[in-house]
Amino acid sequence: MILVWAAKWYDEFPREFMYSGSLGVLVGCGFVFAIVIYQVFTRHKVKAEEKMHGTARWAEKRDLEDAGFFDNEGVYVGGWVDSSGTLHYLRHEGPEHILCLAPTRSGKGVGLVIPTLLSWRHSAVITDLKGELWALTAGWRQEHAGNKVLRFEPASATASVKFNPLDYIRVATENEVGDAQNLATLIVDPDGKGLQDHWQKTSQSLLVGCILHIIYKAKREGFVASLPAVDDMLADPSRPVSELWEEMTTYPHWNGEVHPLVAASGRDMLDRPEQEGGSVLSTAKSYLSLYRDPVVRRNVESSDFSIKDLMHHDSPVSLYIVTQPNDKDRLKPLIRVVVNMIIRLLADKMDFENGRPVAHYKHRLLMMLDEFPALGKLDIMQESLAFVAGYGLKCYLIVQDTAQLNAAYGRDESITSNCHVRIAYAPNRMDTAQALSTMTGETTVVKESVTESGKRGGRLDNVSRSYQEVKRNLLTPDECLRLPGPKKDATGGIVEAGDMLIFSAGRPAAYGKQILYFMDPAFSARAKIPAPAKSDRLHSARPVDLPVITEQEPEIIV
Incomplete structure (x- = not known):
């Protein structure tokens, strides 16, 4: 257009066109000259390959969106600060499980557990040390999330609901022996290390027979079968123990006939030398000593709820398993029994329609297990994580570090x-x-080396540059150790959130920011809702409608 304008009006404005044209030529020549100079100095420069050793990078907003972390529902997995400095809460709604690695006093409770329990509206099972989670979240869950809240605290004389593990032995079915064996194994193996010696194995076999014997006997004679009743039977001071073994081999458990497994257990004890039999008996009784505590005994002699209620009750149900620190170790065998039974009984059935699984439950269940390895090795947990998500169970496991997980x-x-x-x-x-550090992945860093040569004290005659691609982890181990934690005041209270890492399978790691529920007005208001003075009680019937013992031919329940 400049040429068109010049053709029309050059005669009228020659001075303006000469000035602007001269300036344009000057700028154009300068630009060409600069390009020539640049090419002269860079024509031998080698371009570095920035993807040679790895392409790890920090997650961006689109990566977090693809991972589903910007959903408005689900559990909280942390926070993320965008380029403008805005903190976004990250949530995960999918069925996949979550593992949190967080040392003690690092802020996992205030940043992950409490925000999740103050927003998750489905059923939940929560391991609650000290009862803190009950105090801060049970009120909101009951009043605003529509949950029935149950507090199972075996060592509490007044505040606990009752739970009897023997109610879940599917007696008079083909599953009764397996159920009794699973329960007996949990009792004699409180740390999950396996049955390692002769005395554990023989006492487990004895307890299987005793559990089935007490259940059939209680049904026939009209009392409640429980683990304390098993201990009473083994430690009965009114008769020699040999009479118990004789009773197990002759008692009419069903249809006037003795139960074959119970009879075999009694015969085993009769056939053992007196010294060996006494050792087996004392080993078995040592594992039942917990139930001699009158408070624990009262809390496990009957059931105020059914495990099936957690996912099949009309309302969602939140079960808080509370253990005070001074009771944690002695109650661990009982807590292991409860968690094991929850998983076994709730992941037992899947329906299919049109080639796809169909949910047969009313409510999803979140397993919020704090200090998860403290329960010892739960084989059912390790084996079932791969498939329980299809049954509506979502596990949120919290451990201190990889060493604690490996130890269990x-x-x-x-x-x-x-x-x-x-x-x-x-x-x-x-x-x-x-x-x-390994999980963050490796990235490629281009390293520039500069070499200068010339006379000492004089002008440098030669300067050379070389480039080398080297690899490094996106975050090195020492940088992980120096990851900023939450800032605390003199009393140990958190005043500023720390940093965190969030990993999602198949996506870049995210460098996140912790959440503090007490600095969020919504969470803070929900946490101030007082917990109920008493736990709800569902008064459900036993999970299996046990048949009445008669002299008639039984109808076997399959």
Whole structure:
């Protein structure tokens, strides 16, 4: 257009066209000259390959959106700060499980557990040390989330609902022996290390027979079968124990006939030398000593709810399993029994329609298990994580570090590999830091080396530059150890959130920010709702409608 304008009006404005044209030519020549100079100095420069050793990077907003972390429902997995400095809460609604690696006093409760329990509206099972989660979340869950809230605190004389594990032995069915064996194994193996010696194995076999014997006897004679009743039977001071073994081999358990497994257990004890039999008996009784506590005894002699209620009751149900720190170790065998039964009984049936699974439950169930490895090795948990998501169960497992998890499940554990989302706070151990560093992935860094040569004190005659691609982890182990944690005041209260890492399978790691529920007005208001003074009680019937013992031919329940 400049040429067109010049053709029309050059005669009228020659001075303006000469000035602007001269300036244009000057700028154009300068630009060409600059390009020539640049080419002269860079024509031998080697371009670095920035993807040679790896392409790891931090997750961006689109990555977090693809992972489903910007959903408005689900559990909280942390926070993320965008380029404008805005903090976004990240949530996960899918069925996949979550593993959190967070040391003690690192803020996992205030940043993950409490926000989740103050927003999750479905059923939940919560392991609650000290009862803190009950105090802060049970009120909102009952009043605004429509949940029935149950507090199972076995060592509490007044505040606990009751739970009898023997109610879940499917007696008079083909499953009764397996149920009794699973329960007896949990009793004699309180740490999940396996039956390692002769006395554990023989006492487990004895307890299987005793459990079935007391259930059939209680049904026939009209009393309640329970683990304290089993202990009473084994430690009855009014008769020699040999009479019990004789009774087990002759008692008319069903249809006037003795139960074959119970009779075999009684015969085993009669055939043992007196010294060996006494050792087997004392070993079995030692594992039942917990139920001699009158408070624990009262809380396990009957049931105020059914495990099936957790997913099949008309309303969602939140079960808080509360253990005070001074009772944690002695109550661990009972808590293991409860968690094991929940998983076994709720992941037992799947329906299909048109080639796809169909939910047969009314409510999803969140297993919020804090200090998860403290329960010892639960084989059912390790085995079932791969498939329980299809039954409506979502596990949120919290551990201190990888060493704690390995101590319970071994270095070849499959817990980590079955958790789709992994969260990490600043670790305290180097092995955990190394694992996190590896999980962030490797990236390529272009390293420039400059060499200068010339006379000393004079002008440099030659300057050369070389480029080398080197690899490094996106976050090195020492950087993981120095991940900023929450800032605390003199009393130990958190005043500023720390940083965290969030990993989602198949996507870049996210460098996140912790959430603090007490700094969020909505969460803070929900946490102030007082917990109910008394636990709800559902008064459900036993999960299996046990048949009445008669002299008639029984109808076997399958």
